[in-house]
Amino acid sequence: MKNIIALSILGLWSMSASAQEDSTEKKKTTFTVGATYANDVSYYGQRAEERMPYIAASASLRLPSGIYFSGLGYRLLNDSSNVVSASAVSAGIAFNLGKKLSADISYSHLFFPAHSPLLQAANSDMASASLSYEYWMTTGVNVDYAFGKEQDVFVTLSTEKFINLGHLFSQKDFVSLTPSVEIVGGTQHFYQTYVEEKRLRDSLLGILPLPIIGGQDDEPATTTSSSTSFDLLSYNLRIPLAYNRSNYLVEAACQLSLPGKHAEAGAGNLNTFFTFSFYYQF
Numbered sequence: 001m002k003n004i005i006a007l008s009i010l011g012l013w014s015m016s017a018s019a020q021e022d023s024t025e026k027k028k029t030t031f032t033v034g035a036t037y038a039n040d041v042s043y044y045g046q047r048a049e050e051r052m053p054y055i056a057a058s059a060s061l062r063l064p065s066g067i068y069f070s071g072l073g074y075r076l077l078n079d080s081s082n083v084v085s086a087s088a089v090s091a092g093i094a095f096n097l098g099k100k101l102s103a104d105i106s107y108s109h110l111f112f113p114a115h116s117p118l119l120q121a122a123n124s125d126m127a128s129a130s131l132s133y134e135y136w137m138t139t140g141v142n143v144d145y146a147f148g149k150e151q152d153v154f155v156t157l158s159t160e161k162f163i164n165l166g167h168l169f170s171q172k173d174f175v176s177l178t179p180s181v182e183i184v185g186g187t188q189h190f191y192q193t194y195v196e197e198k199r200l201r202d203s204l205l206g207i208l209p210l211p212i213i214g215g216q217d218d219e220p221a222t223t224t225s226s227s228t229s230f231d232l233l234s235y236n237l238r239i240p241l242a243y244n245r246s247n248y249l250v251e252a253a254c255q256l257s258l259p260g261k262h263a264e265a266g267a268g269n270l271n272t273f274f275t276f277s278f279y280y281q282f
Contacts, residue, residue: 027064034058034279041076042273043119044154044184045234045257046265049198052117053077054085066094076117086118087111092128104130115201119265122193124148137161144186149193153230154186173245182236187229191264231262248280 036056040047056074069091076085092106106128112121123146132140139159146152160180168175240253255273259266 029064030062031282032060032062032279033282034060034277036074036275036277038273038275040271040273041118042255042257042271043265044156044186045182045236045255045271046119046259046263047271047273048117048119048194048265050078050117052079068092068094079117082113085113086116086121097131100134102132102134104128104132115197117198117201119194120146120190121197122149122190123152146190150189152187152189154184154233156182156184158182168243173243176242176244178240178242180236180238182234182238184233184236185230186233188231188233188264194265229262232260233263234259247282248278251275251277251279253277 034057036058037053038056039051039053041052041054054074054076056072058070058072060068060070062068069089071087071089073084073087075083079085088108088110090106090108092104094102094104096102108126108128110120110124110126112118112124125147127145128142130140130142132138137159138161140157142156142158144154144156146154158180160178163177163179165175165177167173234257236255236257238253238255240251242249242251253275255275257271257273259269259271261267
């Protein structure tokens with residue numbers, strides 16, 4: 001499963017849409033729309049200093065060939081200055097390399113307003129590639145190259161297990177649980193831009209930074225030095241519970257994320273993310 005921010009949301013609805021497909025049916029063109037509420041924004045298991053609950057709307061068109069196009073828009077609930085706090089468009093292709101091995105290649109462009117409080121605002125473009133192998137579990141590796149004001153590379157190793165818990169109201173529905181574990185590594189050039197933008201936003205709001213004991217603020221130099229290395233960024237456990245029908249899906253999910261000791265954003269502090277999503281497939 002892709003752990004992407006904007007793309008973590010995109011991953012939610014694309015995964016949900018594919019989960020509704022009956023493998024015995026002939027592939028067809030599908031159009032999926034979705035809505036999500038979350039208590040905070042996750043960027044590879046990391047979060048910004050301030051909590052940012054949001055609502056999001058998404059749409060995806062998937063062709064029988066495996067080519068797909070998607071769009072996303074979301075609003076931070078504590079953002080009074082923008083109607084849309086961020087948006088994204090993406091295109092990609094998913095294809096099989098074997099009976100159990102599949103691949104996905106995609107490109108996304110994200111739109112952020114000036115002085116965005118999001119961690120990922122420094123990188124407005126992302127190229128992604130993933131491989132997944134399905135046995136009694138599904139294990140995969142995903143590589144993201146994010147670029148824009150900065151350049152970062154993220155590698156996610158993941159494994160998940162789809163569990164059908166049975167029917168709830170009739171033979172036409174079922175409840176599913178798909179726990180997954182992820183380990184994310186990457187660079188952190190994006191964090192330097194986040195620090196600078198946060199200081200600028202705070203100054204515009206009249207919030208003065210706390211004085212540094214010793215009279216020297218060495219945070220930017222420290223950030224620049226550590227962000228150039230490739231480090232373990234987070235360990236993530238996600239537990240989504242979903243109610244499935246032929247054309248729609250309702251999902252509630254909890255994600256526990258522990259940033260690694262070298263993570264610039266909240267190293268060692270456990271982050272908890274809750275999402276509630278609805279998807280409808282035409």
